[in-house]
Amino acid sequence: xxxxxxxxxxxxxxxxxxxxxxxxxxxxxxxxxxxxxxxxxxxxxxxxxxxxxxxxxxxxxxxxxxxxxxxxxxxxxxxxxxxxxxxxxxxxxxxxxxxxxxxxxxxxxxxxxxxxxxxxxxxxxxxxxxxxxxxxxxxxxxxxxxxxxxxxxxxxxxxxxxxxxxxxxxxxxxxxxxxxxxxxxxxxxxxxxxxxxxxxxxxxxxxxxxxxxxxxxxxxxxxxxxxxxxxxxxxxxxxxxxxxxxxxxxxxxxxxxxxxxxxxxxxxxxxxxxxxxxxxxxxxxxxxxxxxxxxxxxxxxxxxxxxxxxxxxxxxxxxxxxxxxxxxxxxxxxxxxxxxxxxxxxxxxxxxxxx
Amino acid sequence: xxxxxxxxxxxxxxxxxxxxxxxxxxxxxxxxxxxxxxxxxxxxxxxxxxxxxxxxxxxxxxxxxxxxxxxxxxxxxxxxxxxxxxxxxxxxxxxxxxxxxxxxxxxxxxxxxxxxxxxxxxxxxxxxxxxxxxxxxxxxxxxxxxxxxxxxxxxxxxxxxxxxxxxxxxxxxxxxxxxxxxxxxxxxxxxxxxxxxxxxxxxxxxxxxxxxxxxxxxxxxxxxxxxxxxxxxxxxxxxxxxxxxxxxxxxxxxxxxxxxxxxxxxxxxxxxxxxxxxxxxxxxxxxxxxxxxxxxxxxxxxxxxxxxxxxxxxxxxxxxxxxxxxxxxxxxxxxxxxxxxxxxxxxxxxxxxxxxxxxxxxxxxxxxxxxxxxxxxxxxxxxxxxxxxxxxxxxxxxxxxxxxxxxxxxxxxxxxxxxxxxxxxxxxxxxxxxxxxxxxxxxxxxxxxxxxxxxxxxxxxxxxxxxxxxxxxxxxxxxxxxxxxxxxxxxxxxxxxxxxxxxxxxxxxxxxxxxxxxxxxxxxxxxxxxxxxxxxxxxxxxxxxxxxxxxxxxxxxxxxxxx
Numbered sequence: 060x061x062x063x064x065x066x067x068x069x070x071x072x073x074x075x076x077x078x079x080x081x082x083x084x085x086x087x088x089x090x091x092x093x094x095x096x097x098x099x100x101x102x103x104x105x106x107x108x109x110x111x112x113x114x115x116x117x118x119x120x121x122x123x124x125x126x127x128x129x130x131x132x133x134x135x136x137x138x139x140x141x142x143x144x145x146x147x148x149x150x151x152x153x154x155x156x157x158x159x160x161x162x163x164x165x166x167x168x169x170x171x172x173x174x175x176x177x178x179x180x181x182x183x184x185x186x187x188x189x190x191x192x193x194x195x196x197x198x199x200x201x202x203x204x205x206x207x208x209x210x211x212x213x214x215x216x217x218x219x220x221x222x223x224x225x226x227x228x229x230x231x232x233x234x235x236x237x238x239x240x241x242x243x244x245x246x247x248x249x250x251x252x253x254x255x256x257x258x259x260x261x262x263x264x265x266x267x268x269x270x271x272x273x274x275x276x277x278x279x280x281x282x283x284x285x286x287x288x289x290x291x292x293x294x295x296x297x298x299x300x301x302x303x304x305x306x307x308x309x310x311x312x313x314x315x316x317x318x319x320x321x322x323x324x325x326x327x328x329x330x331x332x333x334x335x336x337x338x339x340x341x342x343x344x345x346x347x348x349x350x351x352x353x354x355x356x357x358x359x360x361x362x363x364x365x366x367x368x369x370x371x372x373x374x375x376x377x378x379x380x381x382x383x384x385x386x387x388x389x390x391x392x393x394x395x396x397x398x399x400x401x402x403x404x405x406x407x408x409x410x411x412x413x414x
Numbered sequence: 415x416x417x418x419x420x421x422x423x424x425x426x427x428x429x430x431x432x433x434x435x436x437x438x439x440x441x442x443x444x445x446x447x448x449x450x451x452x453x454x455x456x457x458x459x460x461x462x463x464x465x466x467x468x469x470x471x472x473x474x475x476x477x478x479x480x481x482x483x484x485x486x487x488x489x490x491x492x493x494x495x496x497x498x499x500x501x502x503x504x505x506x507x508x509x510x511x512x513x514x515x516x517x518x519x520x521x522x523x524x525x526x527x528x529x530x531x532x533x534x535x536x537x538x539x540x541x542x543x544x545x546x547x548x549x550x551x552x553x554x555x556x557x558x559x560x561x562x563x564x565x566x567x568x569x570x571x572x573x574x575x576x577x578x579x580x581x582x583x584x585x586x587x588x589x590x591x592x593x594x595x596x597x598x599x600x601x602x603x604x605x606x607x608x609x610x611x612x613x614x615x616x617x618x619x620x621x622x623x624x625x626x627x628x629x630x631x632x633x634x635x636x637x638x639x640x641x642x643x644x645x646x647x648x649x650x651x652x653x654x655x656x657x658x659x660x661x662x663x664x665x666x667x668x669x670x671x672x673x674x675x676x677x678x679x680x681x682x683x684x685x686x687x688x689x690x691x692x693x694x695x696x697x698x699x700x701x702x703x704x705x706x707x708x709x710x711x712x713x714x715x716x717x718x719x720x721x722x723x724x725x726x727x728x729x730x731x732x733x734x735x736x737x738x739x740x741x742x743x744x745x746x747x748x749x750x751x752x753x754x755x756x757x758x759x760x761x762x763x764x765x766x767x768x769x770x771x772x773x774x775x776x777x778x779x780x781x782x783x784x785x786x787x788x789x790x791x792x793x794x795x796x797x798x799x800x801x802x803x804x805x806x807x808x809x810x811x812x813x814x815x816x817x818x819x820x821x822x823x824x825x826x827x828x829x830x831x832x833x834x835x836x837x838x839x840x841x842x843x844x845x846x847x848x849x850x851x852x853x854x855x856x857x858x859x860x861x862x863x864x865x866x867x868x869x870x871x872x873x874x875x876x877x878x879x880x881x882x883x884x885x886x887x888x889x890x891x892x893x894x895x896x897x898x899x900x901x902x903x904x905x906x907x908x909x910x911x912x913x914x915x916x917x918x919x920x921x922x923x924x925x926x927x928x929x930x931x932x933x934x935x936x937x938x939x940x941x942x943x944x945x946x947x948x949x950x951x952x953x954x955x956x957x958x959x960x961x962x963x964x965x966x967x968x969x970x971x972x973x974x975x976x977x
Contacts, residue, residue, distance in 0.1 A: 114590050114696065138593040151591035155609045164605075165595030214596060 346392020441803025487573025512719030518631025573618030857891025
């Protein structure tokens with residue numbers, strides 16, 4: 060028997076005034092699974108999160124958790140009785156309560172000894188055992204994030220919602236916190252839905268990624284699936300910069316000045332071939348095309364290179380290993396990794412390209 | 415690196431600041447001086463017979479008013495912010511309106527309303543079938559509990575306004591966080607919202623108590639012997655300036671004690687609420703009988719504090735006008751009041767603008783920061799205390815000028831500042847400078863200092879930077895400050911009463927005189943006009959509030975991305 064999803068949205072719609080924010084979202088979280096809700100600003104991901112939390116009433120559709128209806132069918136369960144945890148973007152720690160009282164806040168009604176034990180255990184697990192009596196304003200950003208996570212997990216919710224959990228941390232801290240967060244989530248067994256606009260966050264933490272745009276989910280898959288098989292040009296561009304070139308599809312192959320690419324299932328006509336930056340290989344023994352280095356810059360792990368490929372109108376950007384010496388004006392040979400290419404129908408007005 | 419200089423060559427900013435601070439500090443210094451000089455016998459008389467009962471009555475009144483405004487103001491704000499019941503939008507605004515009623519006008523109206531021959535007692539008698547007024551005995555309004563109620567209904571909006579802001583915006587996320595952690599409404603209120611609103615409640619209560627201590631009319635109408643009343647009668651009835659100054663000093667100690675208590679109460683917890691405060695809390699819908707009950711609960715303070723007395727005043731005023739026409743004095747007094755208020759407002763806002771900009775343009779200057787502080791002191795001092803201090807200062811000044819001029823062979827100069835229009839203007843400016851300064855400061859805080867710094871880098875002097883950057887950008891703040899000061903000057907009673915030139919009447923002194931004589935109906939027109947002017951800033955306030963509180967599309971409603 061398949062257990063009911065930890066959290067499920069069924070054709071959830073939402074409208075602010077007259078502005079539609081969600082236009083029919085259907086998705087589900089399996090128990091213990093971590094799903095990232097990924098999308099640009101204003102795509103509706105935070106609205107979906109707040110609807111799951113019960114802080115917003117959906118205009119239509121149904122939200123269930125473990126088979127229990129939370130919203131829809133004339134039912135609306137208030138947030139305090141949903142048993143769902145939420146970690147706020149700005150952490151929302153109670154400034155008038157110390158760390159221990161913040162973490163213990165959701166344990167009201169349990170015995171004093173149980174509260175003390177749970178709080179102590181969580182404090183140890185997030186590495187803040189010595190800071191129980193500190194007030195939130197005395198904590199660093201990373202410590203506040205840990206307290207927020209511990210507080211949300213203390214009542215042992217079956218589902219934890221996280222709103223941009225890493226956005227207030229600097230790059231270096233972020234990497235460490237992703238590891239810690241995922242470890243704590245796994246040990247708690249809670250399913251988690253994480254809202255983020257950062258593909259790196261999503262890739263680093265999530266079991267599956269749900270890509271959102273314009274109030275709907277456009278693709279769901281493992282990090283590898285959404286990276287390797289983006290559903291459209293926008294989805295491909297959301298994860299990493301692309302080089303695009305116009306092509307013509309004929310008999311299932313897209314013809315470009317850089318040769319032909321497999322375009323299975325695409326109708327004949329104009330198309331776009333999109334190449335990831337690392338599709339260009341300057342170190343291959345046998346280059347297919349001759350090119351000139353227009354400019355180059357050393358940026359640490361990589362060296363960025365702008366290439367003018369013979370027969371191509373616009374220069375392309377790529378990068379090589381930083382140890383690879385290159386000078387402006389050098390003639391090089393370029394090979395192209397055709398598995399790193401995506402072919403899409405050429406839609407002149409793609410609404411999602413405002414990134 | 416050069417060390418920051420504490421003192422610079424004096425310029426216009428520094429001179430204005432120093433002068434304003436000196437004038438503002440003079441009455442307090444004079445009070446201290448005269449109180450120290452008063453003869454011992456008088457002191458003993460005051461300490462043994464006047465001050466203790468007055469202090470006790472004042473303390474009971476202050477505590478009663480504090481409890482009342484804290485409970486009513488916070489309760490109403492919480493209900494209105496978190497519950498959606500029929501008529502909520504209407505009540506939300508209506509609850510602000512008692513702000514338009516100075517306590518003495520409210521006391522005046524309610525005394526008339528509850529008069530044995532007034533509408534309420536007559537109506538009750540008719541309802542119950544009593545013939546004679548003596549048959550129906552209501553609790554006397556002229557009592558300490560009565561005064562607590564009158565002050566409470568007049569002043570609860572200070573707490574309502576302060577806490578509503580907290581509940582509407584600042585605690586939104588924390589309330590949501592509490593609910594996500596399973597907290598029921600009661601726990602959300604007592605464990606999260608109330609502690610977070612504590613500074614706002616304390617600030618609102620402090621304002622209400624200050625107003626209570628400042629009042630001279632209402633306490634007198636309601637036969638409560640407060641310290642203010644003691645100061646006033648010591649001077650007016652016994653012409654005993656040192657005695658009045660001593661009681662005034664006692665009041666000052668009282669006020670300082672209050673401010674200190676508020677500081678201590680805060681402790682060392684953090685109250686700064688993190689994060690942005692953009693989204694409004696989604697109120698919970700309450701329909702049916704419970705919704706109606708909430709409406710009635712929220713309507714009560716507004717009806718007692720505004721609707722009933724305002725309606726009564728308007729009826730009385732129109733009866734009066736229909737009977738005797740619009741008296742010439744009322745027209746003259748209205749113009750006199752406007753002239754006085756406008757003059758004081760112009761001077762006060764101009765000085766506040768210069769001092770606030772001067773401080774901002776001279777970072778790290780002890781002189782500017784200190785001058786702004788000292789110039790603001792008049793707002794914390796009850797009007798009676800300030801007036802007594804100024805009486806002393808003016809007397810000294812006039813005497814000094816007379817001596818100097820006589821020494822030079824000139825004619826006797828008479829009263830220059832004492833009982834003069836100029837002296838009254840100085841008093842009002844000293845009293846309300848703080849209002850203007852804090853309003854302008856709030857506006858200035860929203861401007862990035864880099865604006866005026868770039869003006870300075872492009873070759874402007876400090877005055878040039880103020881003119882090129884602050885003046886145009888702060889126009890709304892100056893206007894807001896002017897409105898607040900203007901209305902408060904119009905309503906001002908104690909200082910005006912004590913310092914006005916002979917025969918000079920404003921609307922407030924007219925009302926006071928009529929009430930003192932017991933001729934209530936004549937004061938109704940003056941009262942109506944005071945309340946009408948008092949409504950102006952409230953109207954502006956709610957209009958601004960509406961403009962900013964309307965959520966704009968989904969962004970305002972919660973897309974918290976910081977891409």
